[in-house]
Amino acid sequence: MNDQPNNTTAKILIIEDDRFIGEMYTRSLRSAGYQVDWSVDGQQGLAAAIAGQYDLILLDIMLPHKTGNTILRELRTPEDKIPNTRVIVMTNFEQDEDARAIMEADANAYLIKADITPRRMLEVIAQVLA
């Protein structure tokens, strides 16, 4: 059962280099009615994030060419380049707490991918976009 509204027009960018995981979230989010773009590269993902006017970005950490930490820092500083965009950091690589706290300051949620399912992710997205 899907608790998400199917008529949502929210636009979501997934920056995720694992093709299985990226494809999985793309499928799940599109089924829930979201508009989804997917980038597998950090550098291209940063460019898409700035240009695309997304409502939400799902951002992995361990990415080729530019890590999620760097992308988030470049998006939010020195000035916030995406003030109307929410960010969910999703990773399987647990950083030390200080690095995590810095990321959380610039993001709306921080999730361990292996600990959640696509349906649980939809619930989190609904909360973050609410």
Next chain:
Amino acid sequence: MFAQFAVAGVVAGTLLLVMNLLDLPSALAISVIVLVFVESAVGYLLLRYALGPTDMIARCLMYVRGEPLLRPLPDRGDPASVNSGLSLLLTTILDGTTKKDAQPTASTDQQPLRDLLAALPIGFVALDSHHHIIAANSLAPICTAPDGQRRIQLDFANASESLDVWLGQVSGNEIEAEKIWSHIQNVAPDQPDRRIFDVIAHYRQDFPSGIATVVITVDRSAEYEGQEDNADFVALAAHELRGPITVVRGYIDILDQQLGAQMTPDQHALIDRLNVSAKRLSSYVNNILNASRYDHKHLKLRPTETMVTNIIDEVKNDMDLRASTQNRSLVWQIPPELPTVAADQSSISEVLTNLIDNAIKYSHDGGQIEISAALQDDFVAISVCDHGIGIPPVVASNLFSKFYRGHRSRDMVSGTGIGLFISRGIIESHGGQIGVESTEGQGSTFTFTLPIFSTVAEALASDNHSLIRDDLGWIRNHSRVRK
């Protein structure tokens, strides 16, 4: 006649003492003595029996005053001194008086010892019976606390096994005791000048010179930091393992969602088993990662105000599914009116998952497991009770050690025993306690406590990400924040 010489001897001895104290040249002292005694053979005897002891007393007095000595301290063990009582007098002067710091001289008989202590790559600290530092060498990890007291700067990950706790246990209760700690850091990993030590403490009731405990620290940073690279390896390995787990869990979830209506009950049951197994795999990876961090003092928790029901909600669906796939049932008895607690929610969820997982493993087919919560002084106690094979008392005390499993369970049920080890680490880092009551053949009740948020709010507000409770209240590092 003898009395005359005796008076002359005392006068000369006093003169010699004054000259010694004033650092007048020995030659002058000798001249005075010669003038006084030159005409009498008895002078020799007085030199031996009156001036000799006076000189010995003078040297001892100079030593305790911290004056440089031109000759070594007198031998207190020679028979004449012992028989005459002089030895006792010298001992009283030397041991019963606080010695000022002496200027180092090559002839001071303690200098070789000082040189040795300075040259060894080992820290030495002497503590008095109140656990205050009375001496330490430069390599000992020493800091100055906010109250101005010098303290040994060691950050024991497990507060219940710290040096202070051990000293409290042995002081006055033991005649002699020794304890060794391995892999103890002076500050957290992200702090400057971090070092990692092996620590040996030796306590004796009858140490001389007011010393009660000697603490020796051996800096093993180079070796242990290499091991911390292993912790980074575990983090990277966990990342690699979690990728496929994410995909397996995700696609099972999508399949369940898309095929739900078309599947038979049997197929639903198979999907449930896949779901449960993938979730357990994820939990095991979390346990391994956290155990590695705990071992290397990297486990940091961030307790926040939360309701017990929120923690329960986090795990309830997964645990119900896990129990039902193994023909067990869970009964949740959580009163809604409990006060909020200070908890790192995801970590406490892992603890609950570990305890319920064990209860499922060690209970009988069709068994019931009760999860309950109750107020207990400044804490909320959460219990997981099964009616399974139970644990003999001799085994129960070892259950929370890493990789330990009960004697019968080793053969009957698979598992590593890592879950209880990391559960204890997580709960103690919250300032709570975890324990078990069990009757063999009847079942076990595991209980852990979490502090009520209002009792620790002040400590958490002062930039504390973990809490330690000692006899007097909540502490963080060495700063007491709550009485």
